[in-house]
Amino acid sequence: MNEKKSLILMVEDEEQVLNTNCRMLRRRGYDVRTAQTAAEACHQLEEHLPDLLILDIMLPDGNGLDICRRFREKTMNPVLFLTGKSDIRDRVEGLQQGGDYYLTKPYNFDEFLAVIQMLLERQKRMEKKIKEKFQSSRQITIGSLRLDLSDGHAYLNNADTGLTRTEFSLLRLLAENQEKIFSAKELYEAVWGSCAGTDTSTVRRHIFNLRTKIGAEDTDEYDIVSVYGKGYLFTCR
Known part of the structure; x- marks a missing residue:
């Protein structure tokens, strides 16, 4: 061009x-x-x-x-x-x-x-x-993981992780508040927009899928951790 x-x-x-x-x-x-x-x-x-x-x-x-x-x-x-x-x-x-x-x-x-x-x-x-x-102000970068806030996509080693809109919203919330524990109820209310009849299994399933897609088990850079009896947090290792 x-x-x-x-x-x-x-x-x-x-x-x-x-x-x-x-x-x-x-x-x-x-x-x-x-x-x-x-x-x-x-x-x-x-x-x-x-x-x-x-x-x-x-x-x-x-x-x-x-x-x-x-x-x-x-x-x-x-x-x-x-x-x-x-x-x-x-x-x-x-x-x-x-x-x-x-x-x-x-x-x-x-x-x-x-x-x-x-x-x-x-x-x-x-x-x-x-x-x-x-552009840098519209991104969150944690090691090899990059969240582009302008297009709603997450990239692992510059490859699109294929997150759904809900998964991206969940990841963004956790990544913007690293080391903060969110209860399942807080996550459900923030991402799904309701706290009535909180479905913890929905949150748990999305966290599982999210960890898989961002390669949390295969890296020593970050993880989404389940804290027994309290909730979930995003941590940098």
């Missing part, structure tokens, strides 16, 4: 600069959209949020700093200022308003490309870390 092209919005009122940069960026595989005014840029941002925003500061109907502030209200995707304003105060203000990098005209095109690649790759790494953090 082809990787999705990075979308770049370039806001530049000098037509020759705009056309040259767009042509070169498209040759390198980027999806480039353009705007020559602040109003046009704001309209583009309402339609699509680019992966990278390249901004001139001086525009015929507005200021690139204002566009940057509006962009920052919507996303943390990178902003590159590409402008003729080279004073150190302008550079500082551009960064303070949310810019990630500041290049002044005239500039070296190889440096321009390197900065774009750096900003986009950095953003991808950040997004990957956020995604991994979210």
Whole structure:
């Protein structure tokens, strides 16, 4: 599957600069959209949020700093200022308003490309870390056993254990409360949703099936233990 092209919005009122940069960026595989005014840029941002925003500061109907502030209200995707304003105060203000990098005209095109690649790759790494953090927060891992809370499946050595929905709910409850003893009545109420006429044989049968499917008897990493006269607990060995 082809990787999705990075979308770049370039806001530049000098037509020759705009056309040259767009042509070169498209040759390198980027999806480039353009705007020559602040109003046009704001309209583009309402339609699509680019992966990278390249901004001139001086525009015929507005200021690139204002566009940057509006962009920052919507996303943390990178902003590159590409402008003729080279004073150190302008550079500082551009960064303070949310810019990630500041290049002044005239500039070296190889440096321009390197900065774009750096900003986009950095953003991808950040997004990957956020995604991994979210995914890890949706999992319970105990040795070779992994519970994926997002899809309701349990995996043993990355192979699906084939738990039923009820078995998964039972395992999740026990695994999230390791070393805590649950009576059959408590398990029945939590998993089956009722405590009236608790059927301990149902709980016992599900615990037996659960231990078999997660390989509790074949590992020294964990077990679901029956505590005589009290109930059941999940323990790590």
